[in-house]
Amino acid sequence: MTLPPPIASTAANTILEKLSFCKSLNHIKQLHAHILRTVINHKLNSFLFNLSVSSSSINLSYALNVFSSIPSPPESIVFNPFLRDLSRSSEPRATILFYQRIRHVGGRLDQFSFLPILKAVSKVSALFEGMELHGVAFKIATLCDPFVETGFMDMYASCGRINYARNVFDEMSHRDVVTWNTMIERYCRFGLVDEAFKLFEEMKDSNVMPDEMILCNIVSACGRTGNMRYNRAIYEFLIENDVRMDTHLLTALVTMYAGAGCMDMAREFFRKMSVRNLFVSTAMVSGYSKCGRLDDAQVIFDQTEKKDLVCWTTMISAYAESDYPQEALRVFEEMCCSGIKPDVVSMFSVISACANLGILDKAKWVHSCIHVNGLESELSINNALINMYAKCGGLDATRDVFEKMPRRNVVSWSSMINALSMHGEASDALSLFARMKQENVEPNEVTFVGVLYGCSHSGLVEEGKKIFASMTDEYNITPKLEHYGCMVDLFGRANLLREALEVIESMPVASNVVIWGSLMSACRIHGELELGKFAAKRILELEPDHDGALVLMSNIYAREQRWEDVRNIRRVMEEKNVFKEKGLSRIDQNGKSHEFLIGDKRHKQSNEIYAKLDEVVSKLKLAGYVPDCGSVLVDVEEEEKKDLVLWHSEKLALCFGLMNEEKEEEKDSCGVIRIVKNLRVCEDCHLFFKLVSKVYEREIIVRDRTRFHCYKNGLCSCRDYW
Template structure:
C-alpha cells in the first residue's frame, strides 16, 4: 500500500509540473490552484489528503477559500473528517476565510458527517452570510442525527431570516414533521407550497404522503397518492405503512400487490402490518413468500416475524424463526435477541429463552427485564428474584418495567413479603414513581393472599387516582375470597370509570345473586342489555396441519354449521361456533 501511495504521489508531482506548478513549489505560487489540481488528480481521497500534506511540507502556502471545501469533501469521503477537521478549521481561521459561505458550509457538513452536530451548529452560527445551501446542510445534519425537533426550530429561524426554502429543504422539514408527528407544521408547509406555486415534484409528493400517512390522515394521503401520475416506490410504501397503522390491512395489501417493484422496506411494512393487526399467520406466510422471492429481510422484518410467532404461541414456529436468525446473521444483534427471549417465553420455551439469554454477547436493561418477565410468566418467582440480584451485581440499573415484571413474578408465586420489599425498593432506593400497573400488581398480590384491607389501604394511599385495572384487581380478589360487600363496592368503582365494562357488570350481578339480592342482580342485567353490553367472546388457538385455527364460543358472528355442546351447571347448552381459519 505504501509503495502504491509513493507511486501515485510521483504521478501527482508530474501532473503538477505539467500544469505549471513546480515541485517543490515556487516561492509565490497560487496555493489553491495547486491543491485543487492534487485533489482532482488523486485516484482516492486518502491519496489526495496525503498529497496535500506533501504540498504543505514542501513549502506551499495553505489552501484557501477555494481549496478548503474540496479538501473537507475529500476527508468526508474517506471517513477521516474527525482527524483533519480541527486542523482545517484552525487553518480557515488563520487565513481569514472562516466566515466565507463556501468554507463555512463545507465545515458544517464535515462536522455533521463525523457526528459533531454541536460543532457544526457553532460554525453555522458564526457564518456571516448563510445562503439556502448552508441552511439546507444544517437542517439535513439535524435530520441525519435524528434531532428532528431541533430541525423544526432551525426551520423557524430560517423563515424569520427571510431565506426562501427550496424543494430539498421543504422535503427535509416534512420528514422532520413526519418523525415528530407534527402534523400542524406539516400542513402549514403544504399550504405554503400551494400558495407559493412551488413545483411539487415526485420527491415532495412522497414526503407529503409520508407525513399524512404517518399521522394517520389517510384521506389527504389518498388524495395526493391518487393524483400522482406515476406511483413511485417511496409513496406506495408510505401508503402501505399508513393503511397498516390505520388498521386497514386489506387495503394496504392491495396497494402492496399492485406495486411493480418492491424493496425490503415495503416488504417489512406489510409484514409488520399483519403482525401488529393480530394476523400472525398472514405475517408468516408473507415472510415465507418474501424468502421465495429472494428478498433479504432486514432487522425490522425479522422483529415483526418474531412478534408474530410470539402472538401465535407456537413453539415449533419459534424454533424455526430462531434457526433463521442464526443462519442469516441476526442472532448476535441485541434487539433480535431481546425479542427472541420474549417470543420463547410466550411460546412456552422457558429453557430456550434462557439459552438465548446466556449466550448473548452483551445485555442491556431490556434483556434482563425480558428474562425476569419470562420467569414471571412461568410462575418461577424465585428465579426472577435471583436474576434481579445478578442484574444489580453487574451494575445494570432497573427501570419501571423491570419492577413491573418483578411484582408480577411475586404475584404469581405468592411472594408477598418479597413483593412489599420490591415496591419499597422501587420508590425509596431507585426513586421510581409507581404507575397504575405497579399498584395493580400489588393489589393483586395482596388480594390473592387475602390481605384485602391492606390492599384497600394501598389504593387509598395512591397519589394518582386508581383506574379500572386497580379496582378490577380488588374486585377479582373479593370474588375469590367471598367478600361480597367489598366486591360490590369495587365493582361499582369500576363501572363508574367504565360503564361498558362487561366483566365488572357480570361479577356485580353474580355478587348480588350470591347474596340473595335477586332484584339488584336483575337490574344489573337489564342495564347491560339496555346499554348493549355483552360479555366478550372467548376464543382459543389450535395448530393443525401447519396452520392455526381459532375456536370461538358464543356470539352472533358464528355460523350454524359448527356447533358444540357445552355442559354448564348440569345442563346441555347448544351454542353456535365458527371455525375461523387464518392462513
C-alpha cells in the same frame, strides 16, 4: 553523468494505451516497473496513480507510493479528482489519509480540494480532522468560498456540533438558497424543528425564494412534528405561491399527510404523481396501516415493484402491530423468498408477531432465521427472543437463549425474570434476581414489575412485601402505578382483600381501572360481593362502559344466584352495546391453526371432536370429575349449564389435540399439547386439564390471558394459584 534519452511522445502514448487496458493491480505494477526503468513522464505517473486509485482492486498504500513518485509539489489538478473518487468510495477514511499525504509532500490545496475531504470527514464523523482542516482553510483564505463554507457547516453538523455549524452559517458574507437549506435541513435532522421554522421565516424575510428542495425539507419537518397547524400553514404557502411540485416534494407531502392519518389528502397527492417511487409507496402503506386500513395498505404494497427492506418491514410491522401475527409472518416469509435479507429492525417485528401468536414451532423457525442471517449476537434480538420463547411456552428455550447470550443488560435480566414469573416459577425468578444483584446489574422499574408479578402469581406474600419495600429502601426507585398494581394483585389473590384495599387508599398516585380491576377480580375469586361491587363502581366512575366491570358485576351476582341483577346488568350492556369478549382457543398442528369458540361446531371434524369430548368426560368421571358450573354466568337449568361448561373453547381444542395422540408424527416435538386462549382459564377447565394430563399421560401447556399453565401428572405449574 549521462542522462537517459527523453522518451518519445509516441512511446508514452503506447504505455498510456496499455495502461488503459490494465485489469489488475499486478498489470499496473508491471507497467509501473517499466515506467520507472525507462520513462520520466509526469502525465504517465498521474495516469498510473489515477488507475491505482480508481481500479476495482484499489490498493491505497500502493497508490500513495505512486503518488509520492510524482514530482513535487503536486498540483491540485492532479489530486483533486482522486480526492473526489476516494470520498465517494466505500472507504471515505482513505480521503483523509490521502489528504495528510498531500500535506506531507507539500501539495497546495485549493477550494476544490476541500469539498471531498469535508465530505469524507462528515461521513466518518472525524471532528478533530475537520477542525484541523478548518484551520488550514482559514490560513489559505479559501473560507470566503460559499461552497467551502457550506461544506464546513455540513461537516460540523455531521459530527454532532450543530452550534458550530450555526456559527459558520452566521459568519457567512453571502447566503444562497443552498446554504439556507443546509442549515434548515440539519436543524430538522437534530429534531430542532422550531429552529428550522424560525430560519425558514428569516430566509423569506431576506428575500431568498425557497425552492422545491428546501420546501421538501420543511414539509418533511412539518410531518415529523405531527402538528396540524404547521401542516396547514405549509400547504397554504405552497398553494399561494403556486409552487411547482416535483416527485420529492410530492413524496414529502404524501408522507406528511399519511403520517397525520389524513389519508384522503395523502391519496390526492399520491394520485398526482405520474411516477411513483418506493418512498411514497412505503409512506402510503405506513399511513393506511396506522389507520387500521390494512387491506388498503396491502393493495398499495402489492402494486409496488422492487420493494426494498424498508417497504417490506413497513408491511410486516403493520400486521404485527395490528394484531395479525400470522399475516406478519406470511409477509416475512414472502420477503425471504424474494431474496431480501432481514435486518435487526425487521426481525424485531417478526419476533414480536411470533410472540403474540404463541406457536413454539414458529418461534423455533424464527430463531433459525436469526442464525441464518447472522443476527444471533445482537443484544436487542436476544432480549426479544427471551420474550418470544416465554410467550410461546418454551421456557427451556428461553433459559437457553439467556444463558448463551454473549452480553446481557438489565433488559435481558428483567425479561428472563418476567418469563419465569409468567410460568409460575417464582422461586427461580427470585434466585435470578439474587444472581443479578451478585453480578452487579442494577435492577430498574421493569425488573421489579417482573419480580412482584412472580410473587403475586405464586402467592409469595411475605417475599413480595420485602421486595416492594426494598425498591425505596435499597434502590431508591419510586414505585409507580404498576408496582402498586402488583401489590394489590399479591394481596388480592391471597385473599388479603383489606390489605389490597389499603394499598389503593394509601398510594400517592391516582388509581386507574387496572388497579380497581385487579381488586374486583380478587373479590370475585373469593366471593367478596360488597367489596367487589365497591371496586366495580369505582371503575364505572372512571370508565362507564368498562366491559370488565359490567361483566364482573354480573359474575358476582351470578355467583350469588341473583339472576334478576344479572339480567339488569346484561340489559345495560345491550343498551350500551358493550359485549364480553368471547372465549377463543387455538391449537396448532402441522403448521395449521385450529380455532374454537364455546360450543363451536364449525370445524370439519366437529363430530369426532364432540365424540372425543364424551369419551374424555366419561373417563374423567371415573377418576372423580364432577363438572363445576360456578363459572356459568347465565340463569339456565343445571343440565344446560353442564353443557355450557363442557363446551368451553379450550376443552374442544384439547379434545382435538387428544384425537391425534396416536398419530406420532402429528405430535408436538415433545408430545406436548399446546393451546393458546384469549381469556383466563375457568376453574372447571383447570381441573379438567389436570385430570386429562394424568388419565391420558399427556403434558398440556395453556397460555391464557396473563400466564402459562403447564399440566403434568395431574398437577399444574401454577399450583392452583392463578
